[in-house]
Amino acid sequence: MIAVFSDVHGNAHALEAVLNDARSAGARDFYSLGDVVGYGAHPARCVELVEETASVKVFGNHDAAVLNPAVARQFRAHARTVSFRRVEYDHASAARDILAAGLPHRLADRLESGR
8 A cells, every 4th residue: 555645844743643544554655745844843854754764755845945945935925934944943954965865846757767
């Protein structure tokens, strides 16, 4: 069984609960469809969990904004402030390094490349 998740937004507690529930239901493969970071207090932990568990990973707009200030500027002021200030306080460099590893921006790109 495949478990598909997205929009984690830095909420490590929720992600851990979802992963555990999916495993209990029989999931053996995990797909992350993006927005791992943003808003929540633990973006680096979420990125680590996704790296450890998901065989398929794609970027979301929040993930892209961590790496590219031009993308972040497209967010409304409140979302920019809440979403990206928290990344600064939770091992942002680790999250950026992992996100910069070349995640595709579309699931189709990921499936076609075999990465």
